[in-house]
Amino acid sequence: MILPVAIVTLAGTGPDLRRDLDAANLIWGNDCEVWIEIVDTIVVNRPELLVLSQEDCRGVGHVVSDEEDELFAIGRDLGSDVVGYYIQSSSSSDSLLGCAAHPPGRRGFWVRHDTTLDFVWAHELGHVVGDNPHIPDSDNLMHSGSLPSTNLPLDLNEEQCRRIVNDPALLSVESIALNL
Ligand SMILES: [Zn+2]
Known part of the structure; x- marks a missing residue:
């Protein structure tokens, strides 16, 4: 299965x-036999978001900061729900x-460049797609x-793969063919 992901890079980083x-x-x-495909990448000049102001990074009960609200609004037209x-x-x-904490309905995550x-x-992608929590296994992603x-390389287990494969962000080969 294919997982489409879009990428937004802030100018001033070098990932x-x-x-x-x-x-x-x-x-x-x-x-998991899930292959991540980058559908598009853009670079945006938003120096005020380089050091992101955040209240917290909780998966549940996250408080969305103004800057998170701005960051996660970028790239929503690139062809993937996950940015x-x-x-x-x-x-x-x-x-x-x-x-991987993000505003409701705008799925995505950030990483330091x-x-x-x-x-x-x-790892952050695994929190978003499949909604996977941390587990106490140092061999696991x-x-x-x-x-x-x-x-290394770290693993995903069967339960995690099942959660990932059932995520609506994934495209099966069949559904890609039907869209053609
Ligand atoms: Zn984590």
């Missing part, structure tokens, strides 16, 4: 999308490498950032 996408497809593709954003950092915590960990992008990772 390595190819690295992040390759790392994500190694895990999502091999474990990944590259920013510099978050005001809420310097150690936060990414965050300079993280040395190639699986952060895939969805482990909390407070644990060091073990046995």
Whole structure:
């Protein structure tokens, strides 16, 4: 199955999308047979959003800040319901490498452009698509950032794959064919 994702890069960042996408497809593709396809990428000049003002990064009960509201409005016309954003950092915590909390109905996540960990992008995407929570398994992609990772590449388990495959963001080959 194919998962279409759009990318918005803030001018002033220098992410390595190819690295992040390759790392994500190694895990999502091999474990779940879900392949992430970038439908479009844009660069936008919004210097005021580079250091994103956030109240919190909670999956449940998240308070959407004004700047999150602005960021997650960008790129909604690129051809995917799921948009990944590259920013510099978050005001809420310097150690936060990414965050999947987003305004209702505007699915997406942000990651720091300079993280040395190639699986952060895939991890945040896993919170959005399949709505996967953290689990206490350091071999797993969805482990909390407070644990060091073990046995790279990280894994997605069967339950996580089931949640991902059932997500409405995924396109099956059949539905792509019907749309042609
Ligand atoms: Zn997480």
